[in-house]
Amino acid sequence: MIDLSPEWIAQAQRGNSEAFSKLVEACQTPVFNLCYRMLNDPYEAEDAAQETFLRAYNNLRQYDNQRSFLTWLLSIAAHYCIDQIRKRRMNLLSLDDAVYLDPPDTAPGPESTLSMGEEQKKVRMLLEKLSPQDRAAVIMLYWYDLSYDEIAEALSMTVSAVKSRLHRARQVMAQSWSEQENPAKTERRQNDHAQSPAF
Amino acid sequence: MTMLNHQPFRDWLFSEEPLDPQDALLLQEHLRSCEECQRQRQAWNGALHFIKNAREVSPAEGFLNRWQERLKAQRLRRQHKLAWVFFGAAAGLAMISLTILGWQVFEALRAPQNLLLFLFLRVASYITIMNSISDYLNIFRALVPGLPVAGLVFFVGFISMISVLWLATYKRLSAVRRIIE
Numbered sequence: 001m002i003d004l005s006p007e008w009i010a011q012a013q014r015g016n017s018e019a020f021s022k023l024v025e026a027c028q029t030p031v032f033n034l035c036y037r038m039l040n041d042p043y044e045a046e047d048a049a050q051e052t053f054l055r056a057y058n059n060l061r062q063y064d065n066q067r068s069f070l071t072w073l074l075s076i077a078a079h080y081c082i083d084q085i086r087k088r089r090m091n092l093l094s095l096d097d098a099v100y101l102d103p104p105d106t107a108p109g110p111e112s113t114l115s116m117g118e119e120q121k122k123v124r125m126l127l128e129k130l131s132p133q134d135r136a137a138v139i140m141l142y143w144y145d146l147s148y149d150e151i152a153e154a155l156s157m158t159v160s161a162v163k164s165r166l167h168r169a170r171q172v173m174a175q176s177w178s179e180q181e182n183p184a185k186t187e188r189r190q191n192d193h194a195q196s197p198a199f
Numbered sequence: 200m201t202m203l204n205h206q207p208f209r210d211w212l213f214s215e216e217p218l219d220p221q222d223a224l225l226l227q228e229h230l231r232s233c234e235e236c237q238r239q240r241q242a243w244n245g246a247l248h249f250i251k252n253a254r255e256v257s258p259a260e261g262f263l264n265r266w267q268e269r270l271k272a273q274r275l276r277r278q279h280k281l282a283w284v285f286f287g288a289a290a291g292l293a294m295i296s297l298t299i300l301g302w303q304v305f306e307a308l309r310a311p312q313n314l315l316l317f318l319f320l321r322v323a324s325y326i327t328i329m330n331s332i333s334d335y336l337n338i339f340r341a342l343v344p345g346l347p348v349a350g351l352v353f354f355v356g357f358i359s360m361i362s363v364l365w366l367a368t369y370k371r372l373s374a375v376r377r378i379i380e
Binding site (some may be wrong): 002017021024025028030033036037045047049050053054057119120121122123126138142143166169170171173174175176177178181 | 200210213214215239240241242245246247249250252253254255256257258259262263265266267269270298
């Protein structure tokens, strides 16, 4: 977990944009990482991370100093990404015949530093079968060590709902991991299960 | 072994709640005999280890600068929006005022004799007032050389009182009267 000076937060709340810039500098990687893991696209992740900081800046007065600032930011980012995934699905459903997509911005983008290595592909495959809320809960738990209470607060759900979602997510990820590691065996096992009356 | 027999063990495998010793023993025994659950456990352990060791992805260099630019653009957009709102409100008020004025002009032009009569009477009353002031000034000019200082003060006071009385009378007479039957 990164260490944020409460003084920066207090100054930012008093309207000091320099202090908020320090917070952006300190929190950019966790926020971008969450957005990237959620959206699987560096351009969308960049956009989502920037939007997260804008929303945080505009609503800084609503921030409760008793909570962790990073958890608050991650909560904003997760909600924004969940909305984006929903919109993306809606667009896929309603714009099947769209033939033109806006070309990506030519400004220096995240692709320059982000190489889609083997590790990224594996993480992507592990997370992609999860629902947006399950994905956000998994990222908050395993990347940022947030407690169940913090995840529940960040995702606006109950602690038991978080536990249940994480339980389900672990099963899905174990299944995805098996498929990645042993694709042939998994296929054979699935066929066996399909023929067995017990499954 | 059926899916039903596996279920409690699957729940334990994917739960992060600590198991009581008896359940932990049962799970160990089950895992020794069940290949499918062993596979599931290995798969989850592999996935968990991988996730915990996956590195964080950082944004491209200059994220802060790009964010500051975006903040600036957002502020500019808000200012433009605010300016448009004020402009719209002012234009709306101007339109309402023009409509009222236009309506009044239209009404006046529909019956021009009333307007002309009103203007004529107003000009006549101004001329009358100017003539009265001129008469008072002539009397004053003729009297001033022969009057002592005390008489002059008395005269000015008298004229002032008369003026106030005249103004009050004029106001009272020119006010709209209520007709009592």
